[in-house]
Amino acid sequence: MSPADPFFDEVPDHRGRNSLKWGKYEGRDILPLWVADMDYRAAPEVIEIAKELARFGHFGYGKPSPALTELILERMDRLHDWRIQPNWLVWLPGMVCGFNIAIRAMGKEGDEVLSNIPVYPPFLTAPGNFGQNLIGIPMTLEGDRHTIDFGALASATSPQSKTFLFCHPHNPVGTQFTRTELERFAEFCLRHDLSVCSDEIHCDLLLDEGATHVPLAAISPEIADKTITLMAPSKTFNLPGFGCSFAIISNPELRRRYKKACAGIVPDPPAMGFALAEAAYRHGEPWRQRLLHYLRANRDLALSRLAGIPGLSPFPVSATYLLWIDARGLAVENPQQFFEEAGVGLSDGADFGSPGFLRLNLGCTRALLEQALDRMEQAVGAR
Ligand SMILES: Cc1ncc(COP(=O)(O)O)c(C=O)c1O
Structure with a gap:
């Protein structure tokens, strides 16, 4: 596993910010690993341009340069x-x-x-x-x-x-x-x-x-x-x-x-x-390269931990930051609800045309991912 990266380990506090991803579970202890939005700050150069435009203070129609x-x-x-x-x-x-x-x-x-x-x-x-x-x-x-x-x-x-x-x-x-x-x-x-x-x-x-x-x-x-x-x-x-x-x-x-x-x-x-x-x-290229490095390590961690949880079969992820899991082996009526009740908010495979499956968003800090995996492991172990 590659060492953590301080930039991607340190994300803004998304609570109370009208975030679609975080707002779904506002006020509840459920870790949001659902919609395909990453928790990381954008590349510093992108943030600088946004600041510069805000300082300019005019928000008229634009056109591509x-x-x-x-x-x-x-x-x-x-x-x-x-x-x-x-x-x-x-x-x-x-x-x-x-x-x-x-x-x-x-x-x-x-x-x-x-x-x-x-x-x-x-x-x-x-x-x-x-x-x-x-x-x-x-x-x-x-x-x-x-x-x-x-x-x-x-x-x-x-x-x-x-x-x-x-x-x-x-x-x-x-x-x-x-x-x-x-x-x-x-x-x-x-x-x-x-x-x-x-x-x-x-x-x-x-x-x-x-x-x-x-x-x-x-x-x-x-x-x-x-x-x-x-x-x-x-x-x-x-x-x-x-x-x-x-x-x-x-x-x-x-x-x-x-x-x-x-x-x-x-x-x-x-x-x-x-x-x-x-x-x-x-x-953004240096940022993207660091991101890929970070996501690879998140993927490797999640794959190895999930493979050890009885009833879950994760699939390899060659692209995207989304991990697909066959949860039919758990034999629970609704795996999404099962993990949500255990404090982990995943996407329901039924929405993608495959009930019994789950999608996990890897675009979060290593610490949050570890916490989510701990909760999933404990929830299955405690059944
Ligand atoms: C395959 C695919 N297409 C489109 C989108 C969303 O695109 P947009 O937000 O630009 O409509 C997503 C978001 O997850 C996606 O995974």
Whole structure:
């Protein structure tokens, strides 16, 4: 286990601050390890820019600087070996809104939207927002790693299937898809004329040493032509409250449809969102490297402790700071409630399409994580 890091060990006191994550259990002794928000302070350079803007004292409409676009282009090239053009970018105030718009742009009422299950809950409801039907493809296990079940995908795909809503890397199971899997997936989508919305919000949170993220659209020009990629600095740099996300769409006709679906209902990101995104991409790399180091150690600690708790089977986490646990072995009616009563607030797998499972957020201090693991161990031991 790597030594602790004083920066990530020392977090602000979130109580009484209208935090979604902490507010849920305000006034109760329940450790919040649920919604995907990390407890850490943002990078010091990002905080400085926020202070500078506050001192400036004017909060009017903003626009992305050419430098932000340049940073994104350079980042795609350097980190993901993907060359994109400035006019492929469409700015968005958030990812959930981004994939809802994609479903609207890619299909029509009555069409089917495919998605791997379990998945981030808003994926489950997005198709229904536009009269489209979600078809869940249960993921399969290769050893203890979740991946796409190509057999189930082939059986579930019908002439009504028009869109695949893809989570890459995958929340909540922590899978980083390999190039080989992506090639096979791309080939399947092209064969069945499926458009893909690829939510890659977690792409800069790879926990395996030396791993690199391959965007689906970087696999081939053919799949790029069918793909809307969504990305954001929000998860990576812990800025989710300052919505600044973007779609990358190389196909001009698809981009036109996407912008039309946005028209009049999707605002631009706030000026502060643009500014903090730029600061994070420009200055945040040392912070991100330290974060990954810290999260790896949290993951390793949680995996080894959870594996020792009878009835719990944790899955490996290659990406994201979210750890997926099979709690069916506990044989309790509602594992989320069971641990909540023991003072640990986890996400309920039922919300992701998998009752009996739990999701644990590793984005907290080592001390809080240890305390939560102690409580979980004691609760199971005391049954
Ligand atoms: C896969 C995925 N997409 C989107 C989001 C949320 O994005 P936003 O807050 O920008 O709507 C999350 C948050 O956890 C997520 O895990």
